[in-house]
Amino acid sequence: MSVIEDLVANAERYAEDYEYEGLKSEPRLRLAIVACMDARFDVWRVLGLEYGDAHVIRNAGGVVTADTRRSLAISQRVLDTTDIMIIHHTDCGSTKITEDAFRESVYQDTGIRPEWAAEAFPKDVDADVVQSIARVRADELIPHRERVHGFVWEVETGRLRRVAARRSGPDAV
Numbered sequence: 001m002s003v004i005e006d007l008v009a010n011a012e013r014y015a016e017d018y019e020y021e022g023l024k025s026e027p028r029l030r031l032a033i034v035a036c037m038d039a040r041f042d043v044w045r046v047l048g049l050e051y052g053d054a055h056v057i058r059n060a061g062g063v064v065t066a067d068t069r070r071s072l073a074i075s076q077r078v079l080d081t082t083d084i085m086i087i088h089h090t091d092c093g094s095t096k097i098t099e100d101a102f103r104e105s106v107y108q109d110t111g112i113r114p115e116w117a118a119e120a121f122p123k124d125v126d127a128d129v130v131q132s133i134a135r136v137r138a139d140e141l142i143p144h145r146e147r148v149h150g151f152v153w154e155v156e157t158g159r160l161r162r163v164a165a166r167r168s169g170p171d172a173v
Contacts, residue, residue, distance in 0.1 A: 025079055027054045032075040034132070035087040036062035036094075041153055043087070046160060055081060061094030062087060063119040064132040073141045080082040084148040086132045088125045091155045095123050125152050126163045 001009075011169040035043050043049065043056050055075045057068055064086065075081045102118045119130040129150040136148045150163035 001123070023052065027052060027079070027081060029053045030080055031055070031085065032057065032081045032083070032130065033073055033087065034058075034062055034064060034068055034171075035085075036060070036089055036092060038089060040155060041087075041089055043124055046153060046158070055079070058103045061092060061121065061128070062089075062132070063094070063121070063128065064135040065119060066135045067118075068143060069135065069139045072136065073139070075144075076143050077141075082144045082147055084136060084142075084144070085151060086129055086136070086148060087151045087153055087160070088129050089155055090125060091151040092125060094118070094120050095125065129163040130166055133163075137165075 020102075027051075031121050033043060033047075033054050033056045035041060035056060037058040037060055047054075055071075057071045057075075059065065059068065072084060097118060097120045099120050101119055103113050103122060107113045121131075129152060133148050133150045136142060137145045139145060148165070150165055151160050152163055153160050
């Protein structure tokens with residue numbers, strides 16, 4: 001049996017006890033989380049979340065891209081979230097590539113250069129969290145963009161630590 005067939009069988013077993021009644025698409029904690037797709041990071045377990053607590057948006061590096069901002073705008077404008085957590089992590093694969101090398105590799109393999117950026121970032125994960133926070137705060141389509149919080153999950157220790165955002169202007173902190 002293939003991995004896919006195993007997962008389909010798991011889904012069938014899940015459906016046997018599934019109850020739709022009372023489920024809402026609006027997350028109970030009014031929270032959206034942007035995190036890396038790394039399989040080592042179990043967002044639900046690390047944060048102690050339960051089914052229905054939060055929207056979780058995952059991508060390579062957990063970076064805030066145009067599509068991430070689209071999802072956050074929908075999450076806040078349609079599904080009533082107000083707070084945003086951005087969580088990157090140490091030992092991230094996105095720190096091990098460079099934009100140019102990645103694009104060239106894809107081109108060599110396929111003859112096509114991606115129309116999107118890989119969003120690779122240097123080893124300073126904190127700086128990339130700060131950049132992601134800035135991207136959210138700059139997006140006027142996200143209503144509660146001032147309620148964004150940045151973190152780094154340390155793969156080596158399992159600990160989550162806060163990253164202070166840099167602010168400018170009269171309300172700078």
